[in-house]
Amino acid sequence: MKNVAIIGGTGYGAIELIRLLHTHKHLQVKKIISHSQFGEHITSVYPHLTGFVEEPMEEFEVTSLIEEVDIVFFATPAGVAKELIPKFADSTVQCIDLSGDLRLHSKEAYEKWYGKQAAPKELLNQAVYGLTEIYHEQVKGAKIISNPGCFPTSALLGLIPALENKIITSNHIVIDGKTAVSGAGRTPTASTHFSDTNENITPYKIGKHQHIPEIDQVLSKIAGDAINTTFTTHLIPMTRGLICTIYAELAKEISTEAVIDLYRTYYEKHRFVRIKEIGAFPTTKDVYGSNYCDIGLHVDERTNQLIIASAIDNLVKGAAGQAIQNANLMNGWEEAEGLDAIPIFP
Amino acid sequence: MKNVAIIGGTGYGAIELIRLLHTHKHLQVKKIISHSQFGEHITSVYPHLTGFVEEPMEEFEVTSLIEEVDIVFFATPAGVAKELIPKFADSTVQCIDLSGDLRLHSKEAYEKWYGKQAAPKELLNQAVYGLTEIYHEQVKGAKIISNPGCFPTSALLGLIPALENKIITSNHIVIDGKTAVSGAGRTPTASTHFSDTNENITPYKIGKHQHIPEIDQVLSKIAGDAINTTFTTHLIPMTRGLICTIYAELAKEISTEAVIDLYRTYYEKHRFVRIKEIGAFPTTKDVYGSNYCDIGLHVDERTNQLIIASAIDNLVKGAAGQAIQNANLMNGWEEAEGLDAIPIFP
């Protein structure tokens, strides 16, 4: 049994890690670190955890962490993980960062999109981008993981098989993202206020979302050429779930069936990606609470476009679930360990 | 005071007409016609109308309608209005069809997308497509109105100023539609069952939606050239409201400010279209219960795309409200008569 510390104990990322790790055979949560509420018990913030977590939250203290834990998950706001991860440099502790700190290789891009100082280059170089199905081998050997953003996870798993197999062109890729409100985190704000958010669809951060450069960086590397996608995000009145509807120009004539076959082959060793049958499309509820990414495909012959819909639970495959999936690979365990639950429906 | 009959008394279109006409200075609801429940009182289906509607619903009977009413609104399923409207041919009764029966000029297109026999050509020729802001003058002289679909209303009001002014190209137009569940009507089905629909985003009718040819027909006419748009629809867990997020390639360099100016000029005589300021985007709740169409615009310089978001209440501007707006124009009344209410918020 290895020991885990979770940094950022009062956020949704942390409690989703606690929920999923509770069923994990090889990992147990040893410490929950909260800068704002250390000393308190997490059940005072999250009563649903009553009976599951005994110890109070602690302040971050690197020496005791190095002594007592094997893996640290950073479920922290932007700017925190890049300061703390280097403190584990001389230890064997594995670090998995759920924030965006280590996702962008370009310091300029990070500073432009995040409005903060970027992580040092050497740290960025050590971090492996943990889009598990795509960077499977690199993840296995990693010590530091940069866990992908929720929208990039959905968009990239949906796009990469088509792009890599050159059945789409790289111009005019449009990604229309729709997300549940939990993606905005735990802090109450005007845009997450129930009365304003319920019965409402809200486009937000149009042209400014920090997931844009993350998506483009990965796609560009895969295509071997600079790709700029058009990516928008919409807040939907629900708690969990995220879907990207993706539009890309076909590079050649191909049937929907053939595209589906290609995707099934691409992901055949990856149980967490499920490709829908012809005519069927994924819904967010079909992956609720699970680590699945469900993908539907349609060749629109009228317009020569490939339409892809890719659905995940933003807190699982889009955050805590994929982080654990990466931890499993890094340690040579069954990839689905702790992640085998059936989606909750209805 | 002119008299109104509403055909299709137990659907959402009918009750929204009743709600809006209640405040109308020149129109009163005289008859509510229901084929399935004539003889019953509408309040047995819709208790919220208690105190507002006295008479029971009646069976359709053309002679008495011609004698007693001046305007007939058809809030009927596909295939009904095209059978009934010709019966008023020799009368002065104005007919406004909220169904799709008279929207497509091409009989082949209707039969392909609706899977039913099309209306006769002469009837199609008489009907004016009632996208009020765009076909203002034609509506004024019409006797038969084909009221636009909910998605086409939102998409076309969002696209036409840019297309007409040639600031976008007509290739690669993508329209990502998101709608509340009331668009699916009153009949309970698996896809409108609360437990399945709540906390869920459901892409549906991908590549098959009957609003595709309607949008393309109008855009093609305006562009003077065949346009095929890529259009998808998603069911969102809310009761009312619809937004189209639209992506089009810019035909020339232009700033967001300039696009906003152009749209404001285009709609300056049309109070029901409100153009958002730079950086702001419409939400469906901002138009809830009202006849407004709110439009936000953004030039995405990274990708040379114009991003347009266009929000309406699907039951008002997308159905009953626009129908009344058309009736107002046809009769020389104030365009906003009966439609002047402030959106309900929160």
Next chain:
Amino acid sequence: MKNVAIIGGTGYGAIELIRLLHTHKHLQVKKIISHSQFGEHITSVYPHLTGFVEEPMEEFEVTSLIEEVDIVFFATPAGVAKELIPKFADSTVQCIDLSGDLRLHSKEAYEKWYGKQAAPKELLNQAVYGLTEIYHEQVKGAKIISNPGCFPTSALLGLIPALENKIITSNHIVIDGKTAVSGAGRTPTASTHFSDTNENITPYKIGKHQHIPEIDQVLSKIAGDAINTTFTTHLIPMTRGLICTIYAELAKEISTEAVIDLYRTYYEKHRFVRIKEIGAFPTTKDVYGSNYCDIGLHVDERTNQLIIASAIDNLVKGAAGQAIQNANLMNGWEEAEGLDAIPIFP
């Protein structure tokens, strides 16, 4: 046309007053006062009002208000109206307080339940409790109105006919209140955060709600004896609407039909109270956006209890609508002026 000022311009009470007054024949909104955001335009907070409100919000200034307006609505937090209303003492300005400042006659009770200093006795004495249907005659002659709370409006309209007619005993009255989230106002808090509130029922302020003494004060006066009700409140995941389910011991044998008759007679001159037929119960959606209070009744013979369900829109009959209803009576206008809209459904 009389002029209105609304104090507390950025709250939900204010915008609901603006919405309803927009259709009022005798009243127009002249000034919107906001202490926190004066100088700003209300559309920067509430974009749905774009096109309806021209002037920026102002700071409270009593001299110009006395000069320019005839009625002031206080949609302010607890403790504000009791300070400001006395400033209008020597003017003819009518004051309608939507807050709880003037509701409790006992200073001790106010200080216990609100945790603030009570209004001066002379001010309390001048204020008429504006539960319109019950205190109709007193409201007509009032200059200062204390507008009832949302739960008391629903509970009292539901209970009073039975209590006054002595068909129930005054012991063991239980009122189980269920409210939409907008009742908690505009300020984002943990308990109104979408992700926590959605898909959740939350009992709150059990035994501590400030509407308890308000309900008991009115019932005690009507019964001529001290009544203590058991009253609880639950937050429900929806934006608008409130229902009280009320349980009272029958004082004599009576049928459901007879109770319904009694209620219909009691409210026969009051159009905003609608009594359901036998076997039917009100839902909050049936009164959405309207000033109606729908009441359903059932005699439970097994337990000798009268069960009453009383539904209102918490922002209309529970706040802004009833305030306007009171203003109408005070000025000798049609009681339903500005309040005649059909509830919005679905």
Next chain:
Amino acid sequence: MKNVAIIGGTGYGAIELIRLLHTHKHLQVKKIISHSQFGEHITSVYPHLTGFVEEPMEEFEVTSLIEEVDIVFFATPAGVAKELIPKFADSTVQCIDLSGDLRLHSKEAYEKWYGKQAAPKELLNQAVYGLTEIYHEQVKGAKIISNPGCFPTSALLGLIPALENKIITSNHIVIDGKTAVSGAGRTPTASTHFSDTNENITPYKIGKHQHIPEIDQVLSKIAGDAINTTFTTHLIPMTRGLICTIYAELAKEISTEAVIDLYRTYYEKHRFVRIKEIGAFPTTKDVYGSNYCDIGLHVDERTNQLIIASAIDNLVKGAAGQAIQNANLMNGWEEAEGLDAIPIFP
């Protein structure tokens, strides 16, 4: 490993059993029986199960069931289980009935409240009422379990400690039930239609709910005297979760702290009942997807009432979860086997 058959494969009870049993150490789902859709694959109805269930659904056939399975769960509509369970009489198969068929000991009561013919007396006599925490010992020795209704589970766990310890009187007990929509099952109806149900609170079956005699039967037996409770039910716009707010007259002076102590002692060996601290109340989201029943308590000194709020997930502790809990006891396994998951939050 024992084998399970689930009868009623296309309902919500069945898929919740499948979800929970997937993590069970000693049970595996061997057969899914559906009378209406045998031969089809369950994933055609429930795509979220893709990858988890391989075999198509089958028609009910008692011989093969007796041969191949050890436990049969009946997640069937009223009237089915009482016909099928006797077919297993001569076998060792354990039968757990999630329907109401075997809950009422009185045939007259069943026929009155369910409107169907009751099960034969001998079958009723064999069935143990599976309210696990209360009938722990009887469940251990049972071969046939009548699994409690969702509301009775919540109400009885909330009331029994107070009633058994005589701190409340048995008159005037009021139970106000509030439930998510999934309790109404999978079949689309007007009352589960999204557009009508969303943003709505709907009282239903007032005075007629079939859970009334079930609650009264258990309470009467415990009190040793006939108890008639006043019980109402309200539909709340959410998918999962149920809360009963219960009001009972105190039989003696007692503090909230003392009541909490008493409840904690009563349930100290029962991990699935969690008693809240003073001043705290349960919410349905705190038990979402889990087998917990969270109970909050408040002594209302003003009215001499004990207020109890008892929250469960209607599909887990209110149905499938408690059924599995009973199966665990019947077979001598760890009571929480398959039920140890942390509630899903947010």
